[in-house]
Amino acid sequence: KQEVTQIPAALSVPEGENLVLNCSFTDSAIYNLQWFRQDPGKGLTSLLLIQSSQREQTSGRLNASLDKSSGRSTLYIAASQPGDSATYLCAVNDYKLSFGAGTTVTVRA
């Protein structure tokens, strides 16, 4: 059974600081890994998807890396803004999605 862990569970940073969110998984036989954003009381929005053959994926200020052999992915958010405050979820796709519990980010103005 795939186990996905996200550390830290919560993070508070001043505006402008770079964010580093970690995700680890136990079974490296995956198709892809996806990062989602969830705002309070809302559904999930896909941010980045990394195929198992890729090492990283970038979109604007977001960059996600994947090291399948060590079972790790990292989401970097550059120059954080208050609008980045949300919960970030990592999900591993080994035919079905397995989610981590998320990292709740607060960016202080």
Add this chain to the structure above:
Amino acid sequence: DAGITQSPRYKITETGRQVTLMCHQTWSHSYMFWYRQDLGHGLRLIYYSAAADITDKGEVPDGYVVSRSKTENFPLTLESATRSQTSVYFCATTGLAGDGRETQYFGPGTRLLVL
């Protein structure tokens, strides 16, 4: 509007009652999923469906029933609701994003409270 809709968005029921949560997609995505989200557990897969009339259990299927007679609808039924089923329920589909990558699209969720 295109996308996934869920109804109701909020539901309060009592222990022992039957409750059905509806999920509708305007695409024709083959795969559909039901998740529940609880504090400390993240999202957990309840059931999924690969196509109409094809369903399979996920991680936490006990106490739930699904059906999929049409591609666009995937209702989730709690046959006899229990307090432990108080949760936020999300429906999702798998489809291709603009860049050609397969991704999951989520509905807005249904908040269920079982008293």
